[in-house]
Amino acid sequence: MVSITKEDLFKTCQTGDILLYNSKTIMGRVIEYFTGSLYSHVSMILRDPTYIDPKLQGLYIIEAAAEDIPDSLTGKKKLGVQIIPLEYALNYYKSSLMGGVYYRKSTIERCTNFNNKLKSIIQKTEGVKYDLHILDWFRALFDVEIGNRQITNRFWCSALLAYIYVELGLLDKSLEWSMIEPRQFSYYENKRLSYINCTVAPEKQIINI
Template sequence: MDSGPQENHHKNENASKTDSDTQSDLNDLRSISFSSTSSTEEELMVKAGWLRKKSTHLIKRWQWRYFVLKDHVLFYYNNDSDQQPRATINFNQITVDINVINPESPEELIIKPLGSPRVFRLKGNTAGEIKEWVEALKKHIKTSEGFKEQKYMVTIKKEFWRYPRISNDRFEEIVQTGDILLFRSKAIPAKMQRAVTGSKYDHVALLLKLQDDQVALLESTSQTGVQVLLWADFMRYQWHLLYTRLVYRKLNIERTDQFLEKTAEFIQEVSGKKYRLAKAIFKKSKGLDPGSEEGYFCSELVASAYKKLKLIEEKVHPSRVWPGNFSTEKPVELTGCSLGPEVLIDFELGFEE
């Protein structure tokens, strides 16, 4: 049921494969090596704690939420143990106004994003507590890109706060081998798949960072079977427009030489194998060694790669893993690592400094 990619990928002859000059570089997968470096963010004072937030529902009430202020971004969560934030306000991407809204109730404050009717009303236990938050917020805001120039491209979007988001440039910079890309397709069959599996996503791919810092996808689709696809080609043919959402999840693990060698070995073993879905629905897993399966559907391929790297619990069979199991909804059990929050790739954003 990888209906998004099978319906949408490779819709013309030129897009049926990567360009000949890049394809020749990928023919001998034994030669693939990966970059293990990553960039670092500018650090500011981190502040975290519980505050009450005024709900925007029909019945408005104050609800406790756990807030984290870090690197020009304010997150809040339902619980302090949650991985996925309920809301994200990135001061590098939007312009905000912040002030105490009621002199008679100084334990309250409001955050008002430019270009949006949405406001965030917060309340601390005391005026002193909320004053500390205001001072911390102002430091992050005044050193942000949104303070230097007015930004409202994000805030005009529906529920802009629901996902952390990054630009395509930033995505290409921070990707590391083993990270995950989730797809939500516009195609009707993909919508049917999401309904059947109870997931927000209908396709998943394993991300690779090649030695020349190019980003690539290891994926399985009905059109191509298992292949390595350069992200530059994905963008060149504008396949990103076929999806309502492309979501990045970082794999939190050390990229050792062994990790990268095992990944390259797995790619060599599976490249060119067939796309198969029936196995996952109608047949039980036979406990095959990762990489030795005859064919794969998308999430089975990624799960098999993770099993090769010993990142998935032994009891988990790759053939029983769906795209949604790589989201925060119904996460697959991992060992010795974790996946970061779902981050939306926003192709209308410029590069974030």
């Protein structure tokens, strides 16, 4: 697999680019085992999203997760949708013993309309709780066609990213984002997603973190 250094990533990455994570934590290993994937987590990069809040200068990610630091937008710790510095997210993987991070570059028309849409999406999702419902996990794992498959009051990582891409017009509106697994954001694994109005390059492993 092709690689990219952390330095080059920081120079070139843009809002909407995708990060995939391989984790050696117990929870990460469980997700990777049951989904048959290298990946257990996914997030989206935000570059200088000052149109969301003037204090958000620099590189961030938006994700659905639990972190040890406060959300950069509200200053509160959350179990759910939050924005944190990209540097912090990558520092966890300085040791290869913790796993690895992979980068997918997206080609998107990042215009004022794009920014306005993304701001609206974040206002609607910021702070939404992490999806810990066992039934939701069961339905996604075994593709069970019952209940609401486009849930907006709780997300896991890949459901959040799929929802954002749908709302931005980069994935079809019919996509059932609550059924999406992290591996579906990979170029190399089965069940890859079909993007519209954008292209997404195959992932590169981030090295020299």
